[in-house]
Amino acid sequence: MSNIRLENITKKFKEVTALNDxxxxxxxxxxxxxxxxxxxGKTTTLRLIAGLEKQDVGHxxxxxxxVDELPPAERDVAFVFQQYSLYPSMSVYDNxxxxxxxxxRQTPEAEIRMRVQSAAEKLRITHLxxxxxxxxxGGEMQRVSIGRAIVREPRVFLMDEPLSNLDAKLRESxxxxxxxxxxxxxxxxxxxxxxxxxxxxxxxxxAVLDEGHILQIGTxxxxxxxxxxxxxxxxxxxxxxNLLPAVRQNGHLLIESSTLKLQLxxxxxxxxxxxxGIRPENVEIMSDGQFSGKVALIEPLGVETIIHIRIGEQxxxxxxxxxTNLRIDEDVRFNIAVNHLHFFEQNSxxxxx
Amino acid sequence: MATIELKxxxxxxGDSFAVKPLDLTINSGEFIVLxxxxxxGKTTTLRMISGLEAVTSGxxxxxxxxxxxxxxxxxxxxxxxxxxxxxxxxxxRDNIAFPLQAQGMSREDIKKRVAEVADxxxxxxxxxxxxxxxxGGDQQRVALARALVRKPAAFLMDEPLGALDAExxxxxxxxxxxxxxxxxxxxxxxxxxxxxxxxxxxxIVVMSNxxxxxxxxxxxxxxNPSNLFVARFIGSxxxxxxxxxxxxxxxxxxxxxxxxxxxxxRSVLETQLASDRRVIVGFRPEAVQVDGTGEINSTNxxxxxxxxxxxxxxxxxxxxxxxxxxxxxxxYQLSETVRFTLKPDMVRFFHPETEMALKQNGMKN
Numbered sequence: 109m110s111n112i113r114l115e116n117i118t119k120k121f122k123e124v125t126a127l128n129d130x131x132x133x134x135x136x137x138x139x140x141x142x143x144x145x146x147x148x149g150k151t152t153t154l155r156l157i158a159g160l161e162k163q164d165v166g167h168x169x170x171x172x173x174x175v176d177e178l179p180p181a182e183r184d185v186a187f188v189f190q191q192y193s194l195y196p197s198m199s200v201y202d203n204x205x206x207x208x209x210x211x212x213r214q215t216p217e218a219e220i221r222m223r224v225q226s227a228a229e230k231l232r233i234t235h236l237x238x239x240x241x242x243x244x245x246g247g248e249m250q251r252v253s254i255g256r257a258i259v260r261e262p263r264v265f266l267m268d269e270p271l272s273n274l275d276a277k278l279r280e281s282x283x284x285x286x287x288x289x290x291x292x293x294x295x296x297x298x299x300x301x302x303x304x305x306x307x308x309x310x311x312x313x314x315a316v317l318d319e320g321h322i323l324q325i326g327t328x329x330x331x332x333x334x335x336x337x338x339x340x341x342x343x344x345x346x347x348x349x350n351l352l353p354a355v356r357q358n359g360h361l362l363i364e365s366s367t368l369k370l371q372l373x374x375x376x377x378x379x380x381x382x383x384x385g386i387r388p389e390n391v392e393i394m395s396d397g398q399f400s401g402k403v404a405l406i407e408p409l410g411v412e413t414i415i416h417i418r419i420g421e422q423x424x425x426x427x428x429x430x431x432t433n434l435r436i437d438e439d440v441r442f443n444i445a446v447n448h449l450h451f452f453e454q455n456s457x458x459x460x461x
Numbered sequence: 462m463a464t465i466e467l468k469x470x471x472x473x474x475g476d477s478f479a480v481k482p483l484d485l486t487i488n489s490g491e492f493i494v495l496x497x498x499x500x501x502g503k504t505t506t507l508r509m510i511s512g513l514e515a516v517t518s519g520x521x522x523x524x525x526x527x528x529x530x531x532x533x534x535x536x537x538x539x540x541x542x543x544x545x546x547x548x549x550x551x552x553x554r555d556n557i558a559f560p561l562q563a564q565g566m567s568r569e570d571i572k573k574r575v576a577e578v579a580d581x582x583x584x585x586x587x588x589x590x591x592x593x594x595x596x597g598g599d600q601q602r603v604a605l606a607r608a609l610v611r612k613p614a615a616f617l618m619d620e621p622l623g624a625l626d627a628e629x630x631x632x633x634x635x636x637x638x639x640x641x642x643x644x645x646x647x648x649x650x651x652x653x654x655x656x657x658x659x660x661x662x663x664x665i666v667v668m669s670n671x672x673x674x675x676x677x678x679x680x681x682x683x684x685n686p687s688n689l690f691v692a693r694f695i696g697s698x699x700x701x702x703x704x705x706x707x708x709x710x711x712x713x714x715x716x717x718x719x720x721x722x723x724x725x726x727r728s729v730l731e732t733q734l735a736s737d738r739r740v741i742v743g744f745r746p747e748a749v750q751v752d753g754t755g756e757i758n759s760t761n762x763x764x765x766x767x768x769x770x771x772x773x774x775x776x777x778x779x780x781x782x783x784x785x786x787x788x789x790x791x792x793y794q795l796s797e798t799v800r801f802t803l804k805p806d807m808v809r810f811f812h813p814e815t816e817m818a819l820k821q822n823g824m825k826n
Contacts, residue, residue, distance in 0.1 A: 226642035244571070275498070276654075280698050284774050284782070288763045291795050309765035329765045347631060347766045374486075389769040405639050410683030410696055411747050411786065414660065416635060422773075427769070429747075431680055438640055 110170045110263040110296050111136040112157060117166035119152055126152040127163075128320040135312075137294035139287070143307040143343070144317035150300040153317070156267050157298060159183045172261060183213065183264075186257035190269040192249040200233060200252050203241055207260045220259075227258040230289050245276040254286065258293075265290075265297040271306065272422030282311060282410075304344045308332065316340050334450075338457035341385050341450060347414050347425050350386040353454065365421035368399060370446055378451055378460060385450030388414070391426035397441035403434050417442065462647045463523045463537075463614035464489045465510060470519035472505050478671040479505040482519065485666065485676065489524075490645040492638070494662035496652055498694070501668040503651045504619060510649060511617050512536050523614060538615045539608035543623040547592040547603055553589040554579075557606045564611070579607040581640065598629040605637070615647040622657065634660055655695050659683065667691050683745075685809070689816040692743050692809070698784045700743045703777070704813060707731075714742070716777035718757045723805040725821060730810060733819045737767045740812040743818075746772065748807035749785035754801040759783060761793035775799050 112134040119127040122386075127149045134140045142150040155161040157168060159180035163346060168175050175183055186207075194203050204224045208215040213221075228234045231251045236244065241252055250270060271279045271286075287310045290297050303306055307314045308328045308442065316323045316331065324336035335341035341349045352412055353364045356378050361370040363384065372378070405416035413432045417424045417440055426442060434440055451460040465487040473478040480502040487493045494501035510516035510521060512533035521529045528536050539560075547556050554575060561571045579585045582602045592600055601621060608616055610785045621637070622630045638661050641648055652658055657711060658665045659679040666676040667690075675687040687694035692700040705712040705720070707730045720742065734740055751773070759775035762782055766789060773785040773793065785801065793799060810819040 276697065277693070279698065284763050284765075287765065288774075288795075291763065305767065308768060332766070332768050342628070348628070360538050387769065405635055405642070407638070408679045408683075409656060410679065410702070411745065416639075 110175070111172075112264060112296065113172075114153070114157070114300070115169070117153075117156060117163045117168070119149075119156060119161065119163050119232060123195065127156075129166075130322055131166075132322065132325055135237065135296060136296055137157055138401040139290050139297045139299065139310055139312045141307040141311035141314045141338070142298065142300045142317055143302070143314050145302055145343075147319065148317040150302075150317055151268055151321055154187075154298060154300050157183075157264070158185050158187055158266050165181070184262050185264045185266050186260050186262040188250075188253050188257050188265070188267045188270045190272055192241075192246075192253045194241040194249060194252055194256075197240060199237065200215050200228075200239055200241055200244070203252055204228065204255050204259050207256060210401040221396045223259045223261075223412040224255075227255040230258065230292075231255045232286070247274055247282060250274060250282065254289075258289070263296065265295050265299075267297065267299045269301055270299075272301070272303065274357075279306075282358050283445070286310070305346070308344060312380075316343065318391050324431075328373060331396045334459070335385070336459050338383055338452045341452070345387060347427060349450070350388065350391070350424050350426075351452075352384050352386070352422055353381065354384045363419075363422060368424075368444075369417055370423070370444060373446070376451070376461060379453070381454050382460060383452040383454050383457070385452060386424065386444060387450075388425045388427040389446040390448040391424050391442055392445065393426055393428055393432075393440060393442045395441060397443045399444065400439055400441050403436055403438045403440050406436060407433060408432075415440070462489045462645065464525070464613075465615060465647060465649070466522040466525075467506075467510070468520045468522070470509060470521060471517050472502070472504075472509060472514065473517045476567045480509070481671045483673055485511075487647060489647055492641050492648045492650065492661060492663045494650045494652060494658040495668060496658040496662075496665050496694075497740035498653055498654060502671040503597055503653075503666075503668050506668070507617050507649055507651050511538055511556075512538060537613050538617055539611055539613040539616040541601075541604055541608045541616065541621045543620040546724070546739060547600060547607075549591060549593050551591075552589055553584065553595075553603050556592060556603055556692070556722075557588075557610050560607060560611045561629075574610055575606075578609045581609065581643075582606045582636075593599060596629075596635055597625045601625060601633060602636075602686055605640070609640075609644070613646075615649065618648065618650045620652055621650075622654075623652075630657075637661065656697065659695070667694065669694070679790040679795060685818065686743075687758070687812050687818055689741065692811070692818075696745060698746065698772075700745055700809070701749075701783050702741050702743050702811065703781060703783070704739060704741050707734060707740045712742060714757065714777060715781040716758060717776060720757060720803070723808060726810060726819075729819050729821055733812065735812075737813060740819075741812045741813050743809040743811055744803050744807055746784045746786040747789075748804045749773075749783065749801050750804060751785065751787055751791065751799060751801045752802075753800055757801050757803075758802075759799050759801065761795060761797045763795075764791070764793055773799065 115131050117127050144150050156163050159388045205220045208220045233251050263318045314331050315325045324340050401417040401419035404418040407414040412427050412429050417427045467485045469482045471482045497503050504653045509516050527713045557575050557783050585601050622633050665682050669690050705714045710727050714720050759777050762774040762776040764773050771787045771789050771791045773787050775783045
């Protein structure tokens with residue numbers, strides 16, 4: 109396994125800048141997720157690491173060695189795509205064995221058997237080894253695709269939205285298994301997704317990308333608890349963070365178009381006007397709460413309930429465990445956990461606290 | 462607004478059932494969600510209500526009047542699809558006005574009504590634009606406005622949020638529900654997304670294999686699933702379902718674990734299980750209480766942060782993983798031992814053969 113370093117990478121496709129001066133390092137054995145919307149530059153980054161594209165500016169290092177001039181085959185990376193590219197007429201076993209039988213490797217059959225068995229066990233597909241891949245379900249095919257990457261024991265795993273074609277339940281269970289396998293093997297993995305839950309739940313660290321720039325790199329806790337910009341804040345977390353314009357006044361923060369007036373602690377110094385971020389779990393409904401509003405909407409999700417509270421012209425979203433006795437249009441009292449507030453510069457969206 | 466009744470409505474394509482005989486009453490003003498995986502019969506049911514699909518047998522009544530063989534246009538319904546189906550060469554205003562013009566309403570009344578719905582959906586500022594230039598969210602608002610403008614007897618919606626990005630979906634979901642609260646229009650809404658169904662429905666009709674599995678409020682469907690399918694399908698992740706054998710007040714579970722059945726359930730298990738005493742224990746991730754002295758023993762398979770909470774994935778044996786919701790600072794090493802108990806009032810039991818939930822006295826059927 110390897111560590112990877114990208115140094116001042118810029119990549120253009122004709123007039124479009126896909127990546128603009130991007131630098132970061134991935135540690136040996138790390139599960140590193142590239143998260144961002146379509147067009148952010150995630151897949152381009154992955155393809156550059158694989159050597160499927162060549163950067164215009166900058167360098168890529170594996171274990172401190174420059175790999176810029178190495179063709180994909182010599183970088184020893186394994187790619188797993190969203191679309192499973194298996195040979196439908198071959199058995200699962202032969203699909204798994206295929207990369208090992210290539211003329212470049214010529215692995216002895218006994219060793220192939222061992223590696224295929226071991227990968228199949230990890231992915232719970234031992235019972236499918238004799239089947240033709242064309243007859244498998246989507247989830248099984250994606251397991252085989254991942255298995256085919258694992259048997260090679262590459263320096264790096266590159267995964268491009270491998271779970272996004274699966275239905276919700278399958279995605280959930282494969283996500284957990286993939287994470288477990290990665291942790292057991294300590295394989296350096298770069299995983300691309302637009303799904304914030306995948307990123308939060310699987311990553312050791314996340315790089316949030318947008319329009320060819322890195323907005324933030326950090327652990328899931330860093331990204332969720334201290335989002336660097338409003339874009340990052342809104343990208344992670346369901347339901348979404350409340351983001352409200354506010355002005356400062358005598359040690360208080362007044363949320364515009366509402367009656368909300370928050371006490372600021374003395375050590376916070378803010379400009380006159382800020383965007384205030386409040387996570388839904390930090391809007392705590394309680395009968396003796398400091399603030400009041402009207403229930404605009406109730407969304408019961410079973411495990412928890414989302415409550416939309418109308419205060420003046422603003423709506424605050426709160427999330428409470430289990431069910432609620434509240435009713436639509438009823439008055440409701442609540443507190444806001446002020447030590448969990450997020451402040452952002454209004455124009456740039458950059459974090460202030 | 463109409464009450465809609467389906468009486469023994471069925472649909473066959475050739476020899477195979479798309480919908481097996483189905484009885485359902487949708488109350489006037491109710492928001493009903495038809496929920497299930499693809500191919501379960503939910504969309505066919507919706508299309509039969511609309512008249513776009515003929516029933517094979519059975520009757521459909523709107524406010525007591527049999528509409529089974531009425532043409533869709535004579536049923537006074539409005540349809541909202543996943544794909545917006547707007548006229549690209551017309552302005553937003555003309556798209557919304559179109560159904561009214563077709564009805565022959567006066568220009569003055571049309572203008573008033575279009576302004577009303579545009580205000581309701583907050584799309585006044587795009588009335589003169591062409592739909593093609595709008596965001597997905599705004600296009601779906603226009604499609605909704607066009608459905609609302611006529612004040613039909615019922616709204617039928619077929620995965621209207623399916624084509625939107627995740628970030629729009631959450632807010633559009635709330636907008637549609639709030640709109641329903643203000644309008645109280647009878648609405649039948651089809652989705653495969655259980656979160657959408659839970660958040661929006663007054664009642665959820667869970668379908669699988671052409672059959673209604675359960676029709677109840679979101680809370681009931683979540684807390685008291687009628688069978689294993691519903692237990693698995695609702696919730697993310699679904700209910701933990703673990704098979705064991707019942708004997709003398711306890712159930713043996715994988716990994717040499719024994720689970721003490723809450724006393725209120727013992728007589729139920731004793732009378733309702735087959736002679737082999739096999740039973741499936743069901744519990745939601747939030748029913749798990751990590752507790753150093755808990756009677757169930759597991760090892761940590763994976764732990765992940767979901768933002769406001771942590772999900773633990775706990776292995777009882779190589780084939781059995783329990784998902785447990787925990788505080789966000791809960792952290793375990795790979796393979797570390799974790800002991801837990803189950804909150805007694807949150808445990809359910811299922812019959813492994815019939816796959817049906819066992820019922821305590823006094824529980825709803």
